[in-house]
Amino acid sequence: MSLQEKKEYFSTLFDSHYRKLYNYAYKILGEKDISEEIVQETFIKLWENVEKVNTDKRSIESYLIVTLKNKIIDHYRKEQTKKKHIDLYKLNRNTENLIDSEWELLGQIEQIYTFLPEKTVEIFKLSRNKGLSYKEIALRKGISVKTVELHISKALNIFKRELKSFL
Incomplete structure (x- = not known):
């Protein structure tokens, strides 16, 4: 398939499937920007593999849906990892603050003893x-x-x- 044919074929697929994939992603994610981004990533993956995917309508739809689902799962995994890191950071900051406060308190107690x-x-x-x-x-x-x-x-x-x- 020539580059021009690939572009035309891809454009047709994009026009016929984008709205359905976006609606599905938005229904699950509930966020417009993230849904658009994940659908774009899905079409990028299709672009990269368009020659390998069977050209019948059912195969293309299955490929897009499976790819989209995997992208959504990847997104959730990244968000969970990010949340764990943020929670760990907050815990470390809270622990540091607690230690600093206790250290300051102990210093103040020692100073009071001198009075x-x-x-x-x-x-x-x-x-x-x-x-x-x-x-x-x-x-x-x-x-x-x-x-x-x-x-x-x-x-x-x-x-x-x-x-x-x-x-």
Whole structure:
């Protein structure tokens, strides 16, 4: 088939099948631009293989429909992959932001410890980090439970005030 004959034959096929293929693609995809693009890709594939496809009407239609369905499936696969990558990116960004926030919070806590009296820091850490009760701390430090309560209360008030932006 000469190039001119191929162009004429292809033009006839395009004119007779484009609208039906577009409507089918649009019905499935629901997007005008993507439907047009996929139908164009279908006809490009036909152009590339027009000499190999049996020229009877039924074979051409079957070829176009199968090619279109495969292009739609490929589109869905690409969209799913893109969505997975976007979701993974968002998850990574959220994780990075969470880590940054926690790192900033830990830095702020360490800075607050420098404002507190050493004894208050020791008592607070025994309570919060070691999980000791006020009574256990009082016995360990040789002070009253009331004194432990005052140190913890003092530390909590300062933490509450200084960490307001994190709450």
